[in-house]
Amino acid sequence: MDAVVVSHRNILNNEYEIKLSAPPIANNAQPGQFVHLLVGDGYSPFIRRPFSIYKASADEGTFSIVYLARGSFTSGLARYSPGGKVSVLGPLGNGFNWHSNPHHRSVLVAGGIGAPPIHFLAERVHSIASEPKAVVINGARTRDLLVGVDDFARLPVMLHVLTEDGTHGMQGRVTDALDKLLKESLHIPSTIYACGPMGMLHAIGDIAQSYGVECQVSIETSMACGTGACYGCAVRVKDETGSRISLACCEGPVFRSDEYLWDEAV
Amino acid sequence: MSVDTGFELCPGLVLKNRIMAASGCTGWGDALQDFTDQALFGAIITPTVTILPREGNPMPRTGETPAGLLYSTGLPNPGLNMFLSEYLPHLAHIQSPVIVSIIAETPDDWMKLASDIGSAPGVDGIEMNLTPIQLQICGEEIRRLPSEAEWCTTMHESIVAVRGVYAGPLLAKIPSVTVEPGLAASVVVEAGADVVSVGQALPATAVRANGTRRFSGVAGLSGPAIKPYTLYCTWRARMHVQEPIVASGGILTSQDAEEYFGAGATAIAVGVANLVHPDILPSLLSVSQKSI
Numbered sequence: 001m002d003a004v005v006v007s008h009r010n011i012l013n014n015e016y017e018i019k020l021s022a023p024p025i026a027n028n029a030q031p032g033q034f035v036h037l038l039v040g041d042g043y044s045p046f047i048r049r050p051f052s053i054y055k056a057s058a059d060e061g062t063f064s065i066v067y068l069a070r071g072s073f074t075s076g077l078a079r080y081s082p083g084g085k086v087s088v089l090g091p092l093g094n095g096f097n098w099h100s101n102p103h104h105r106s107v108l109v110a111g112g113i114g115a116p117p118i119h120f121l122a123e124r125v126h127s128i129a130s131e132p133k134a135v136v137i138n139g140a141r142t143r144d145l146l147v148g149v150d151d152f153a154r155l156p157v158m159l160h161v162l163t164e165d166g167t168h169g170m171q172g173r174v175t176d177a178l179d180k181l182l183k184e185s186l187h188i189p190s191t192i193y194a195c196g197p198m199g200m201l202h203a204i205g206d207i208a209q210s211y212g213v214e215c216q217v218s219i220e221t222s223m224a225c226g227t228g229a230c231y232g233c234a235v236r237v238k239d240e241t242g243s244r245i246s247l248a249c250c251e252g253p254v255f256r257s258d259e260y261l262w263d264e265a266v
Numbered sequence: 267m268s269v270d271t272g273f274e275l276c277p278g279l280v281l282k283n284r285i286m287a288a289s290g291c292t293g294w295g296d297a298l299q300d301f302t303d304q305a306l307f308g309a310i311i312t313p314t315v316t317i318l319p320r321e322g323n324p325m326p327r328t329g330e331t332p333a334g335l336l337y338s339t340g341l342p343n344p345g346l347n348m349f350l351s352e353y354l355p356h357l358a359h360i361q362s363p364v365i366v367s368i369i370a371e372t373p374d375d376w377m378k379l380a381s382d383i384g385s386a387p388g389v390d391g392i393e394m395n396l397t398p399i400q401l402q403i404c405g406e407e408i409r410r411l412p413s414e415a416e417w418c419t420t421m422h423e424s425i426v427a428v429r430g431v432y433a434g435p436l437l438a439k440i441p442s443v444t445v446e447p448g449l450a451a452s453v454v455v456e457a458g459a460d461v462v463s464v465g466q467a468l469p470a471t472a473v474r475a476n477g478t479r480r481f482s483g484v485a486g487l488s489g490p491a492i493k494p495y496t497l498y499c500t501w502r503a504r505m506h507v508q509e510p511i512v513a514s515g516g517i518l519t520s521q522d523a524e525e526y527f528g529a530g531a532t533a534i535a536v537g538v539a540n541l542v543h544p545d546i547l548p549s550l551l552s553v554s555q556k557s558i
Contacts, residue, residue: 044333046333046489221325224328232327234327245322
């Protein structure tokens, strides 16, 4: 479907949020799901690109994504103005299996451009949970790669912001912050949700396992169709026979970290 | 929406219209179901089935190039037995003819696949994938590809083997390289194929800035980037054979479709367009009605 651009803002440097009107997507979107976008009228770019949903409002019939304009696709997207139309498929994939129990303790970890689905999840978790507040750890290598700073700050969550070079928030890595949090916590969380670079997700999965906490990760992999037709986004997961191929676009992009085989290539 | 009332592509195979789903671009019947009415396809050609299951090539499997998709999946499929027991019944629910793509490396394996699949309920035809398997599967020895003469012999023997056990509608998808397309069309028809399928992806690769290849195996280049070549192949095939031709290669618009019919195609198969625009089919059906 063609979605109309409602607003498009430059957040900082090359970080943008584009809000699109698409009621069927806004009504059905779940945190962790993605949309598959195609920009331009010609054949370059030719293939769609997946973007995790950052916000969705069923009331407005809109959703938004956040992206860093740093390649030909995203630079092309950055040129869209309100009123323009973007071809979009979605919502696609399986999102986080998050819990609507208000007493559920959640820790959400975002790394760099992996922040959008974590922000969407934080909004939804906040909407049903009064106490205890969810913990959000948002980090990146440097300030320019830190996403959603102001929007996370507006949510009533316990927010930890870090950069590895100390250009914003505390200096350090999200994995160190998570480990410290779990070490010092009086109440171990029920679930850790994470999205970010694969190395970060692997490390978070290991930390979660060492504390016996369930962990769900939203992984990023190259993807063409987004619908399960092309078999181009294969990952390896555990099954009763040892392992099997899974398609990130259909079964994922969210997987339980203890079911995802990090070290076995497809 | 009104659609064609169908026409006979070859003895025993009546298509619903002249727009088919090309092999490997609609999954196993479930990938497009949320986006389009798959029953509107003239017929659906499955991904290629091998005797044994194949997980496929290592990642990455896809890449982009201007106006094209690089695609190196390595024929992932459930293998003959599971295809028949679990996948085919699901495909049979789609109210369109089902043509099963197969590939093998020996006459015996071709015969096994054709015999078991050809006799299964719900199968309306078979398409033989006649591109050298080294160009489709990572890990095979690709240092030496067959010569044109060798591959003509192999294609001929393979089709004769299949015809020994299967008398139903038989499509032969000729390779995009190795054999001149007109010659390939002649060979497969002479060997017993009912229909020539044209439009196999072109072998391709991609190289990263550091000099390493992106794909472990050979990728196939599909999409509008190859359309001038696949039109040429269609034209060459039509010069050599009177039999029906199913053409594919970068069809995204009704004009593309018209060009293929103009080049001599009897029907067309939509491939990579389904991956980018899974709802593209209705926009192409008008040309199908006009051309029937």
